[in-house]
Amino acid sequence: xxxxxxxxxxxxxxxxLLAPFLVFYGTFLLYPFCKGIWMxxxxxPLLGKPGTEPVFVGIRNYADLVTDTVFWxxxxxxxxxxxxxxxxxxxxxxxxxxxLREARGSSAAMRAIFFSSGVFSVxxxxxxxxxxxxxxRGLLGQAFSAMGWSSIDxxxxxxxxxxxxxxxxxxxxxxxxxxxxxxxxxxIHPALYEAAALDHASRWTMFRRITWPGLRRTTWLVIFxxxxxxxxxxxxxxxxxxxxxxxxxxxxxQYVYESSFRDWRVGYASAAAMVLFTVLITVSLLQFRILRxxxxx
Amino acid sequence: xxxxxxxxxxxxLAILVGVCGFLWALPMxxxxxxxxxxxxxxxxxxxxxxxxxxxxxxxxxxxxxxSQAPQWLLNSFIVAASTTxxxxxxxxxxxxxxxxxxxxGTAVIFAAMVAGMMIPEQAIFLPLxxxxxxxxxxxxxxALVAPRVAVPFGVLLMAQFFKAVPRxxxxxxxxxxxxxxxxxxxxxxxxxxxxxxxxxxxxxxAAWNDFLWPLVSATDSNMYTITVGLSSLQGNFAQSxxxxxxxxxxVYASLPMVIVYLFFQHHIVQGxxxxxxx
Amino acid sequence: MATINLSHxxxxxxxTEVLHDxxxxxxxxxxxVFVGPSGCGKSTLLRTIAGFEAPTAGxxxxxxxxxxxxxxxxxxxAMVFQNYALYPHMTAGDNIxxxxxxxxxRESAVRERVAAIAEMLQIQALxxxxxxxxxxxxxxxxxxxxALVRDPKVFLFDEPLxxxxxxxxxxxRVELARLHQRLKASMVYVTHDQTEAMTLAxxxxxxxxxxxxxxxxxxxxxxxxKNLFVAGFLGAPPMNLLPGVVVAAGxxxxxxxxxxxxxxxxxxxxxxxxxxTSVTIGIRPEHLQLRPPSGDMAGLVNVVESLxxxxxxxxxxxxxxxxxxxxxxxxxxxxxxxxxxxxLDRQVIPRSGDIVHLSALPQMLHLFDGAGQxxxxxxxxxxxxxxx
Numbered sequence: 001x002x003x004x005x006x007x008x009x010x011x012x013x014x015x016x017l018l019a020p021f022l023v024f025y026g027t028f029l030l031y032p033f034c035k036g037i038w039m040x041x042x043x044x045p046l047l048g049k050p051g052t053e054p055v056f057v058g059i060r061n062y063a064d065l066v067t068d069t070v071f072w073x074x075x076x077x078x079x080x081x082x083x084x085x086x087x088x089x090x091x092x093x094x095x096x097x098x099x100l101r102e103a104r105g106s107s108a109a110m111r112a113i114f115f116s117s118g119v120f121s122v123x124x125x126x127x128x129x130x131x132x133x134x135x136x137r138g139l140l141g142q143a144f145s146a147m148g149w150s151s152i153d154x155x156x157x158x159x160x161x162x163x164x165x166x167x168x169x170x171x172x173x174x175x176x177x178x179x180x181x182x183x184x185x186x187x188i189h190p191a192l193y194e195a196a197a198l199d200h201a202s203r204w205t206m207f208r209r210i211t212w213p214g215l216r217r218t219t220w221l222v223i224f225x226x227x228x229x230x231x232x233x234x235x236x237x238x239x240x241x242x243x244x245x246x247x248x249x250x251x252x253x254q255y256v257y258e259s260s261f262r263d264w265r266v267g268y269a270s271a272a273a274m275v276l277f278t279v280l281i282t283v284s285l286l287q288f289r290i291l292r293x294x295x296x297x
Numbered sequence: 298x299x300x301x302x303x304x305x306x307x308x309x310l311a312i313l314v315g316v317c318g319f320l321w322a323l324p325m326x327x328x329x330x331x332x333x334x335x336x337x338x339x340x341x342x343x344x345x346x347x348x349x350x351x352x353x354x355x356x357x358x359x360x361x362x363x364s365q366a367p368q369w370l371l372n373s374f375i376v377a378a379s380t381t382x383x384x385x386x387x388x389x390x391x392x393x394x395x396x397x398x399x400x401x402g403t404a405v406i407f408a409a410m411v412a413g414m415m416i417p418e419q420a421i422f423l424p425l426x427x428x429x430x431x432x433x434x435x436x437x438x439x440a441l442v443a444p445r446v447a448v449p450f451g452v453l454l455m456a457q458f459f460k461a462v463p464r465x466x467x468x469x470x471x472x473x474x475x476x477x478x479x480x481x482x483x484x485x486x487x488x489x490x491x492x493x494x495x496x497x498x499x500x501x502x503a504a505w506n507d508f509l510w511p512l513v514s515a516t517d518s519n520m521y522t523i524t525v526g527l528s529s530l531q532g533n534f535a536q537s538x539x540x541x542x543x544x545x546x547x548v549y550a551s552l553p554m555v556i557v558y559l560f561f562q563h564h565i566v567q568g569x570x571x572x573x574x575x
Numbered sequence: 576m577a578t579i580n581l582s583h584x585x586x587x588x589x590x591t592e593v594l595h596d597x598x599x600x601x602x603x604x605x606x607x608v609f610v611g612p613s614g615c616g617k618s619t620l621l622r623t624i625a626g627f628e629a630p631t632a633g634x635x636x637x638x639x640x641x642x643x644x645x646x647x648x649x650x651x652x653a654m655v656f657q658n659y660a661l662y663p664h665m666t667a668g669d670n671i672x673x674x675x676x677x678x679x680x681r682e683s684a685v686r687e688r689v690a691a692i693a694e695m696l697q698i699q700a701l702x703x704x705x706x707x708x709x710x711x712x713x714x715x716x717x718x719x720x721x722a723l724v725r726d727p728k729v730f731l732f733d734e735p736l737x738x739x740x741x742x743x744x745x746x747x748r749v750e751l752a753r754l755h756q757r758l759k760a761s762m763v764y765v766t767h768d769q770t771e772a773m774t775l776a777x778x779x780x781x782x783x784x785x786x787x788x789x790x791x792x793x794x795x796x797x798x799x800x801k802n803l804f805v806a807g808f809l810g811a812p813p814m815n816l817l818p819g820v821v822v823a824a825g826x827x828x829x830x831x832x833x834x835x836x837x838x839x840x841x842x843x844x845x846x847x848x849x850x851x852t853s854v855t856i857g858i859r860p861e862h863l864q865l866r867p868p869s870g871d872m873a874g875l876v877n878v879v880e881s882l883x884x885x886x887x888x889x890x891x892x893x894x895x896x897x898x899x900x901x902x903x904x905x906x907x908x909x910x911x912x913x914x915x916x917x918x919l920d921r922q923v924i925p926r927s928g929d930i931v932h933l934s935a936l937p938q939m940l941h942l943f944d945g946a947g948q949x950x951x952x953x954x955x956x957x958x959x960x961x962x963x
Contacts (some may be wrong), residue, residue, distance in 0.1 A: 010398050013477050017394035018406070021387040025413065028425065028447035032412050033416050075606065092317075110318045110561060117321060119558045123527040127547045128324045130531070131331065137540065140538030154547035161546045171321065178358070221456055232417055235508050237462035239528055253419050253509075260423055261513065268425050277420040284415050395682070465660035468627055473674035474648050487664045 012107055040274050044267035046260065052266070061271035071272060073247055074255035079160070081233055081251060084166045086226045092170060093177030093222060094215070098207075100178075101185055111178075118175035122235030129168040130155075130240060155241050158248045165236045165249055173229070177222045182217030185211070219292040224287035252276050319523045332356055332544035358546035366546055368519060369526035370553070375523060376441045376511075377504040383446045384500045385493055392455025393481055395468065404510050407456075410449035417511060419446075426513050436520045442509055446503050451496050458492040459485065491564075505554060577638035577651065577728035577761050579624060584633035586619055586785075593619050595785045597633070601729075602778075606758045610772035611782035612808070617765045618733055620782070624763060625731055626650055638728060653722035654731040658738065659714045661706040667717045668693075668702035671724050688920050712740050715747060719754070732764040733963045736771065748774060767810050773797065783806050802945035807858050812887060812907045814857045814941070821852045831856055832860070837872045837892070839938045854950075857941035859911035860887070863924070863933045872933040874906065876925050886910045886924055890931060908933060 040061055041052040055143040065071050077173070096114060100107045120128070132139040135151040144151045192210050234253040235244075237243060243250035253276065259269035335353040360366050396401060425444055427433075434440040462485065470480045482549050486493075511525045521529065530543055558565065579601035587595035594616045601607045607778040609617040622628040624635055626647035641961055642650050654808060662672050668689055675685045681902040693699045706714055715735060722730060732751075736744045755762055766772055767856050772779050772791045781788040781796065781804075788808075789801045789929045800806035806814045819831040822838060831854060832838045874890035908931075910924065925931050 007400075014394045015398045016348070017390040017398070021391035022406075024408070024443065024447040025449060026389065028444045029413055029416065029421065029449075030409075032424040033423040034429060035428070036420055039427070041422055086539050094315060095310065096314055099308075099310040102308055102311050110314060113318050113322050115562070115565070116555070116558060117325075119502065120555045121524040121527075121554075122508050123524050123531070124547050124551050127527065127531060127543065128328050129543065131328060131540075135568040137325065154570075171308045173325065174321075232419060234419075235528075237529055257509075257513075258417060260426075266423055266427065273420050273423060277417060280417055281415055463658060463660065465656040465658055466646070466662070468625075469654070469656060469660040469721070470653075470662070470673070471646075471653055472625075472648050473725075474677040475673070479677065484662055 036270050036273060039267050040159050040270035043265075043269040044270070046264045046266055057267070061268045064268065065271055065275065070247070070250070071255060074250050074252045077248065077250055078233065078252040079247075080162060081165065081169075081237075082227055082230050084162065084225060085132050085230045088166060089170050089173060089177055089226055089230075090219065090222050093174060094181050094219070095183035096174065096178045097185055098211075102184065107289065111182075115175040115180055117171055118173060120172070121155070123239065124151060126236055126239040129164075129171070133164055133181045143249075157244050158245055161241050161245055161249050165233075167239060168236055168240065169230065169233070173226070177226065178226075180218055181215065184215050188214040217291065218288075218292055220294060224283065224291075228283055228287075231280060231283070232276070298411055299427070299443050324518060328544050332541060332548050333540055336541055350544055357549070358540040359542055360549055364542075364546070365518060365526060366523065366549055367522070369521045369523040369551070372515075372520060373440075373505055373522040373524065374553075377501050379438065379442045379485055380445045380504040381497050381501045383442065384448075384451045385497055388451030388496060389486065389489065389493065390453045391452045392457075393459050393485055395452065395456040396459035397485075398477070410453055413449045422513060425510070429514060436517045437513050440514050441507075441522070442504075444510060445500075445507065453502065454490060454496055455489065458489055462488060494561070495564050498557065498564055501557065502554065526550075578638075579729060579761065579763065580621075580634075580636040581624070582634040582636070583624060584620070584630045584635070586616070586623065586628065589633045593785050594630070597787060597798065599755070599780055599787065599790060603760055604761055605777045606755050606762045606764060606775055608764045608772040608776035609763065609780055609782060610767065610769060610776075611690045611788075613767060614784075615782040615784040617767075617782050621731055621733055621765045624729075625652055625654055651728040652731055653725045653727035653729070654733065655715075655718045655722050655735045657734045659706070659718040659728075659735075661714055663706050663723070666703050666705055667698065667709070667720075670706075670717055671702075673721070674725050688724060689720075695723070696720050704923070712743050712747060715739065725819060728761065730760050730762040731764065734765055734767065736766070737768070744771075751775060764944065770811070773809070781808060782807075784960050800857075800941065801949050801950070803855060803857075803943050804853060806943070806949070808942060810859060812860050812909065813900075814859050815863070815890075815906045816904070816943075817856045817858070819854055819856050821850050821854055823850060831942070833872070834890070839935075839940060841940045841942050842937050851927060853945050855943040855947070857943060858906075858935050858939065860907040862935050862939040863906070863908045865908070865910070866932045866934045874931055876927050876929045876931055876934060879925065879927055881924075888925060888931070892933075906933070916943045 039054070039060055041056060043057050043061075044054045078151045098130075100110055110228070115260045117125075131137075135153040136143045136145075141151040150162065155162045188211065194204060196206050196210060231251055234257070237249050237251045237254050238257070241249045243254055252272065256269045256276070257271060260266045286288050319334050333352040333354070333356075335351060337354060338351065396406060421444075428441045466484065467480055470484055475483070505522075507522070508522060508524055508528070511522045512528070515521055515525060518526070518529065527546055530539070530546060577839070580958055581597055581599050584597040586593070593735070598622060599607075609620060610760050611617050619628055623630050624637075624640065626635075626645065632644070637650055637652070661667075664672065664681055665673070671686045671692060672689045675688060676682075689702070690699070693702055698713065698716050698720060701717065703707060708715070718735070728915055735751075736747055740746060747769060751764075755775075764771075764775060776793050778790060778938055779796055780790045780857075784802050789805045791799075796805060797809050799808065800814075802815065807816060815834050819839075822832045823828040824830070827842055829841050830838050831841060833856065858894040872892055874892040876890050878889040879887075880887040886909070888910065890908055892906055892907045918958060943952055
């Protein structure tokens, strides 16, 4: 059997193995993505009702976005949420990982607890925290009344609504950063600490000079993963506050959702979704660049 | 690990972790507790709620008898299981082809998949919705499963795994007159069990917890997955009558995932540390 | 049993050339060893014979038939891989029988054959075990069994012993030699260990950076290295290589001056050797002798290594005026333990700090020209090692 025939047979085999997945991939990921861009250039009706055809409008949707204050507030709040959540979650994840590394005995059970919160769906999580934060019947309310304080309706208060969402998200997604930091800590060679101990280094010095530099790459990784994840926040805002009070927690994905399913402006919503996509891609590319620098440096 | 310390009181950090652990578990325990409290107790505002007694299973009873929750759970199972099986099969096939079969275009397809990983679901859920509407596929299992199967994460994971298998193994099998498919079925697949398990668990979890897409695609309440169905009940949160019932539904909705988690904890923690490194 | 013929094999990966104009033949029933340092291309050459690599140019023939376009499993070869490549989730018995089952052989025939192979290799007890339940040496045997079962014309071994510990390696080496004698099979064996090469080979091919340095039976290559590389590669401890300048040459002899002090007489075909030419002299440690103070070379003993059955001396030669400066590295002298030094009339092992005088018989010296090529000595009778 000649070499050319072998190569042909391999092409055939590869095609047979790849085709099923590629069909799904093309139909349900690539094509919709392209179509989404296409839709953002149209006035697009929600369902193909007779008499309502998509109308090509070029970049008018994007132009309208620029002047749409609700869009901008959504974008702003999403950024606000991300900038509050990411540092908090990263720092907490790091602290927990450091603490778990020391408390060797109970660490398995502790790790299980911190990880378990990530197993729940967003609806369960929001329900849990709605219950916890309820001013009268919730854990918070009951605790307050037991101590004689008057309760606060956290989710109806403009000052506390967003922090409440951040807290919920912290509880929900602590597992991944914690695991990443734990893995990163394991990569730091224990001999470094032993040598430092011989050199009479204090624990703080050890952290500053050995642990922290050793975790730089992991920290960047965590920050980027969390940033990308939380910029897409939706369920918490929709289910806990519905974007209120007074629009203070309306986020970008919610805006997209409402534009299409409440206002029936699917083309316009697609344009907003494309803005979201652009932000995420930029962050991802930044992530690649910085992580590559970290690996080389 | 930090150098061994004399057995004194644990450090501040360790105590903090312990406290956090307690705080983390508290909301879950609170919800379970409430789900077991009878309605009369719940109606009375006051710190009597902290007291564990009396307990009742009336909410769970209602759930199983009257509500649609069992149907929703079934829908979630069907969708998650189908997604997982399809993903495992398609990902292992495609991953093997990419990793091990040399042909022109490997690099292109690979790059296309990595690029596809960066497309968030929010960028495609609207066009998908429009497409499915055009094909009259809303409120079907197919509509819920198909978009999830298209995610290239599984293929990339399996490709990475297959690439790590030593070439010698395949060469030895080739020398032993095993054809390519035979090599795949009798050697590669059994070897890849740990990777497949991890992928399977993650896929199942993600499919079960999926919110945005089922929300817009399954609009008939009979088609709700448990995740979406639960959210439809949350509008009733204001009424105290339904609080216990709501809590019971939340527990019911989470139970399968908690069981999966308890069984596969090891795999999950390992896989989580492994996946983002790519 | 088959012959192998490689004709002008070249292999390039992009711009890097890994094999350069390799032509050699493996004779029927011969055990040919490819040996050389890491990266010299020996594994690539083996895989080219097997068919897992295709040569960029050149022809591979097995048993007279050109096999360039024939896939590995149709070439009539079997291969034992460096890491054994045993199927991890199959038992040893299934590993060995895999090929036969794939060919559709009847189950009973497969079992018979596997049992026969197992008996030959003494691994009957292992047949039900998985690879991870076996030691390195056992896995090795199962891998050999898997190769045997295919009844091949040629056996290929890719550094099969490099993953075993030292003691096991020696044991397996002997077994492989016995296997070869028993089967009388044509074998090509790749290793980086020159001891393995010397002990196993009927003939060896010494490779360096993709090129053949020398081919020949072990003793011949050892005693008559064709260039500096081969001279330095074979032998442990390695041959001493000393730079020098030709003082006079004529007939069958030349005189070479080392480090401005010592002049050695060498037997060599020296017709074209001019005075003043730079050359390199090679002396194997076991050919250097301790002489009474009138010996040719004087030196200071730095380190003495006692190995039990022999002793190694690391000696710095003295240069002009008795100084020990300017000499790059130590000369190594090997003294056999039981040697009653006939010339000294008593057994004395020098100590560090002693001055010793060394000499060597002219016919034991090797001469290499400025390009590193050996200048032929008048042929020594093979087996004659001269007085030691």
